[in-house]
Amino acid sequence: MAVVLEEFKTSVKPTWCPGCGDFGVMNALGRAVASLGIPGHEVVVVSGIGCSGKISQHFGAYGIHTLHGRVLPTATAVKVANRSLTVIAAGGDGDGYGIGVGHLVHAARRNVDITYVVMDNHIYGLTTGQTSPTSDPGMATKTHPRGAFEEPVHPLALAIVSGATFVAQGFSGDVNGLARILAEAIRHPGFALVNVFSPCVTFNKVNTYAWYRESLTSVDGDPDYDPSDRMAALSRIEATRGLVTGILYRSRRPTFESQLPGLGEKPLAVLPAGLSGEDLEDLLAEFE
Amino acid sequence: MDFTWKIGGAQGEGIDSAGETFALTLSRMGYHVFAHRHYQSLIKGGHTNYKVRVADQPVRHHGDRLDLLVALDGPSITHNLAELRPGGAVLCEPAHAALASARPDVTCWPISFGSVASDLGSAILKNAVALGASAAVLGLSPSSFTGVFRGQFADKGEGVITSNLEAFQRGHAYASEQGWRLVPGLPALPELPRRHLFMSGNDALALGALAAGCRFLAAYPITPATDIMYRLIRYFERFGGAVVQAEDELAAINMAIGAAFAGVRAMTSTSGPGFSLMMEALGLAGIAEIPVVIVDVQRGGPSTGLPTKTEQGDLNEMLYGSHGDIPRIVIAPATVEDCFAYAAEAFNLAERYQTPVIVASDMYLGQSRATVDPLSFQVAAVDRGWLVSNEELAAVGTREYPRYQVTATGISPRTIPGQPGGRYVALGNEHDDRGYEIEDPPTRIAQVQKRARKLDGFRSDVVKNRYVGPQDPDVLLVGWGSTYGPIREAREALQAFGVRAGHLHLGLLSPFPAGEVCPRIAMARRVVVVEQAITGQLAGLLKRHCEAHDRITSCLRYDGVPLLLEDIVRAVREVA
Ligand SMILES: Cc1ncc(C[n+]2csc(CCOP(=O)(O)OP(=O)(O)O)c2C)c(N)n1
Ligand code: SF4
Numbered sequence: 001m002a003v004v005l006e007e008f009k010t011s012v013k014p015t016w017c018p019g020c021g022d023f024g025v026m027n028a029l030g031r032a033v034a035s036l037g038i039p040g041h042e043v044v045v046v047s048g049i050g051c052s053g054k055i056s057q058h059f060g061a062y063g064i065h066t067l068h069g070r071v072l073p074t075a076t077a078v079k080v081a082n083r084s085l086t087v088i089a090a091g092g093d094g095d096g097y098g099i100g101v102g103h104l105v106h107a108a109r110r111n112v113d114i115t116y117v118v119m120d121n122h123i124y125g126l127t128t129g130q131t132s133p134t135s136d137p138g139m140a141t142k143t144h145p146r147g148a149f150e151e152p153v154h155p156l157a158l159a160i161v162s163g164a165t166f167v168a169q170g171f172s173g174d175v176n177g178l179a180r181i182l183a184e185a186i187r188h189p190g191f192a193l194v195n196v197f198s199p200c201v202t203f204n205k206v207n208t209y210a211w212y213r214e215s216l217t218s219v220d221g222d223p224d225y226d227p228s229d230r231m232a233a234l235s236r237i238e239a240t241r242g243l244v245t246g247i248l249y250r251s252r253r254p255t256f257e258s259q260l261p262g263l264g265e266k267p268l269a270v271l272p273a274g275l276s277g278e279d280l281e282d283l284l285a286e287f288e
Numbered sequence: 289m290d291f292t293w294k295i296g297g298a299q300g301e302g303i304d305s306a307g308e309t310f311a312l313t314l315s316r317m318g319y320h321v322f323a324h325r326h327y328q329s330l331i332k333g334g335h336t337n338y339k340v341r342v343a344d345q346p347v348r349h350h351g352d353r354l355d356l357l358v359a360l361d362g363p364s365i366t367h368n369l370a371e372l373r374p375g376g377a378v379l380c381e382p383a384h385a386a387l388a389s390a391r392p393d394v395t396c397w398p399i400s401f402g403s404v405a406s407d408l409g410s411a412i413l414k415n416a417v418a419l420g421a422s423a424a425v426l427g428l429s430p431s432s433f434t435g436v437f438r439g440q441f442a443d444k445g446e447g448v449i450t451s452n453l454e455a456f457q458r459g460h461a462y463a464s465e466q467g468w469r470l471v472p473g474l475p476a477l478p479e480l481p482r483r484h485l486f487m488s489g490n491d492a493l494a495l496g497a498l499a500a501g502c503r504f505l506a507a508y509p510i511t512p513a514t515d516i517m518y519r520l521i522r523y524f525e526r527f528g529g530a531v532v533q534a535e536d537e538l539a540a541i542n543m544a545i546g547a548a549f550a551g552v553r554a555m556t557s558t559s560g561p562g563f564s565l566m567m568e569a570l571g572l573a574g575i576a577e578i579p580v581v582i583v584d585v586q587r588g589g590p591s592t593g594l595p596t597k598t599e600q601g602d603l604n605e606m607l608y609g610s611h612g613d614i615p616r617i618v619i620a621p622a623t624v625e626d627c628f629a630y631a632a633e634a635f636n637l638a639e640r641y642q643t644p645v646i647v648a649s650d651m652y653l654g655q656s657r658a659t660v661d662p663l664s665f666q667v668a669a670v671d672r673g674w675l676v677s678n679e680e681l682a683a684v685g686t687r688e689y690p691r692y693q694v695t696a697t698g699i700s701p702r703t704i705p706g707q708p709g710g711r712y713v714a715l716g717n718e719h720d721d722r723g724y725e726i727e728d729p730p731t732r733i734a735q736v737q738k739r740a741r742k743l744d745g746f747r748s749d750v751v752k753n754r755y756v757g758p759q760d761p762d763v764l765l766v767g768w769g770s771t772y773g774p775i776r777e778a779r780e781a782l783q784a785f786g787v788r789a790g791h792l793h794l795g796l797l798s799p800f801p802a803g804e805v806c807p808r809i810a811m812a813r814r815v816v817v818v819e820q821a822i823t824g825q826l827a828g829l830l831k832r833h834c835e836a837h838d839r840i841t842s843c844l845r846y847d848g849v850p851l852l853l854e855d856i857v858r859a860v861r862e863v864a
């Protein structure tokens with residue numbers, strides 16, 4: 001039975017503001033998963049807290065809407081518990097690069113086979129418009145009325161140097177392009193970060209759809225760009241001040257799960273619970 | 289009858305391994321043994337000691353007094369001399385003998401552990417020399433120790449085994465030649481020496497979790513909980529399962545939650561500071577009804593307080609920690625056997641009630657070792673609670689499953705990711721029956737009440753509140769957790785003094801077993817609550833639930849030292 005986009009719709013109407021970039025991300029994710037033929041009950045969307053975090057409720061898969069910033073540990077464990085599931089972690093820039101940024105470094109270095117989609121709107125949406133870790137310097141917000149002055153977090157570079165094996169960037173104004181990137185990210189065996197510019201039409205009046213259309217360049221279709229070249233990826237990100245879309249870096253290394261000594265082919269979630277009497281006896285002998 | 293032996297020295301001098309060799313040898317001979325390790329929060333240097341109590345019947349704590357002290361350095365004498373009983377003895381370096389003269393009522397036997405060891409080419413063999421001398425003083429033959437030495441150094445090769453045995457022999461021969469013999473010495477061997485296991489609470493806890501089918505642990509290293517992680521790493525390699533050394537405790541508990549949501553029996557183990565970091569996630573597990581097990585092996589708090597000392601100061605946090613109201617289960621093993629049984633039961637309770645379960649251990653219980661009878665497998669019978677089958681889901685035939693369905697028992701049907709037709713969202717926001725976020729009052733009320741109701745019918749065949757003593761005691765001693773041994777023996781000692789004492793020990797702390805506890809308190813003339821926390825957290829819990837304010841006093845200890853018999857006897861004599 002073919003998996004159709006319809007499968008990933010839920011009966012609840014999204015609460016996002018009309019025009020919010022997160023609609024585009026959700027649509028692209030639905031297309032990506034459908035294009036790969038993965039049925040909804042084999043997908044788990046693990047989301048954080050923020051407007052972006054609502055995606056687990058709007059996407060017709062299993063979902064766990066976690067704590068603010070704790071998406072990646074939760075998603076890591078879901079994958080370790082059941083390797084046959086497709087695990088999508090999703091959240092906002094505040095969630096992932098503010099309160100939860102430490103976990104990003106660790107998920108990347110572990111190379112867990114999950115896809116992490118960050119809806120980056122350069123602002124805190126749900127808490128009504130404060131500066132986020134990716135806000136551009138100079139942007140005035142409720143918490144920085146004279147303009148943000150800290151150096152922004154550079155998520156793509158951070159992920160690459162932390163050991164992520166797939167790093168890409170998309171734009172929710174380009175749903176088709178984003179769906180292609182997400183499908184590649186999901187197929188990729190290892191940790192995939194997809195940072196998506198997802199405009200907040202309510203609170204961010206600087207980084208608008210129009211602004212992104214003007215500012216973004218892409219590595220897609222560039223015959224000279226080699227995504228397996230780490231230095232090239234880092235310099236392209238640097239040269240574009242991060243305003244670049246496409247698959248920027250891709251490499252292969254064993255996943256976290258494949259190296260855990262106690263994980264076999266069968267998911268832990270379906271291992272028979274308990275222990276046999278003989279096994280227990282055997283273990284007790286060690287204490288005699 | 290019992291006998292206590294202690295070896296002390298600087299950290300890094302092999303005190304621990306000598307203590308273990310001694311304890312394990314006597315356990316194998318058929319004695320009941322309790323071993324307690326005292327150490328400091330530094331790796332080398334500093335005073336450490338290992339105390340072993342040997343008895344002809346089960347022993348549950350390391351005892352107030354000391355019969356034989358083996359001192360590898362001077363501070364070991366200064367720190368421990370007062371604990372010796374009159375007529376006890378010290379084995380020490382000749383250079384330190386003068387320190388022992390402060391106690392004219394104890395015998396001092398000087399023997400140069402250091403030079404004997406150096407003669408054999410390695411100062412590290414001092415502890416084996418000391419063990420040999422101890423054995424001679426107690427009339428034990430070297431052969432009883434051989435097997436244990438072999439086992440202990442099996443990985444290190446034949447050379448290490450031989451040199452240790454040689455050092456042991458030298459120490460034994462020297463003490464025998466001097467004709468040293470401690471009287472009274474060891475008790476007679478029990479008539480029918482039994483097969484004993486010698487293990488710590490942490491060992492038993494890890495085994496219990498494994499036996500219950502736990503196959504996921506995420507944890508961040510912290511004393512005194514880390515041993516649990518070490519064990520499960522080995523077990524999971526053999527039986528399947530994953531240990532993730534998380535980047536911090538926030539990650540650890542959220543990982544355990546993720547794995548539990550995905551259908552694996554999952555836990556995290558930590559101690560005070562780490563437990564504090566887990567509070568927000570504890571609430572998530574409560575509202576999202578995720579069966580996660582959290583082990584808190586308490587140490588002295590607050591903050592990083594006393595990292596290598598025991599305390600029971602986390603009780604309030606276990607009972608009340610995290611914002612908002614969630615149903616939670618808090619169980620407290622009191623013995624090594626309990627650690628096995630309660631750990632196993634924790635997973636049943638978590639899944640039966642779909643709520644977090646906190647296992648309250650502490651350093652004294654977690655790291656002391658005791659002889660136990662072979663653990664019974666019966667307690668580990670697995671109950672996974674209300675899991676919906678694929679067939680049932682097919683019959684329901686919905687795309688969005690009512691995972692949080694409001695039921696009379698408060699317990700709802702649970703599905704696992706991967707099950708067709710079982711999709712739902714687990715979340716920390718208030719939600720309707722399918723997991724969709726809501727804010728409307730009726731749905732909120734229905735869900736809050738549903739969760740609050742789920743523990744109304746709480747039952748466990750394993751977790752027990754124990755009572756011994758007369759129905760209407762003059763003094764009722766109440767405790768929880770690792771103070772079990774001292775309180776039990778103190779009750780017996782008080783009976784011998786003519787005090788009609790009872791002992792109530794709580795294994796279940798939440799939901800509070802008021803129906804069982806309050807009538808007992810009502811029957812007692814005086815109640816002495818024994819605990820290791822300055823604010824009397826257990827006493828506070830009792831006062832909250834039972835009417836007994838005017839009859840409750842506390843026996844407290846909060847210096848990091850495990851409670852002693854005399855602490856309790858003194859507190860009781862003040863009120864009786
Ligand atoms: C521990 C904690 N601190 C603070 C909050 C409040 N909070 C909710 S969402 C959010 C920021 C969301 O920003 P972002 O991740 O960028 O998501 P967006 O709403 O923009 O999609 C904050 C601070 C919280 N829920 N939990
Ligand atoms: S506030 Fe911004 S991020 Fe949130 S839903 Fe509205 S547009 Fe989207």
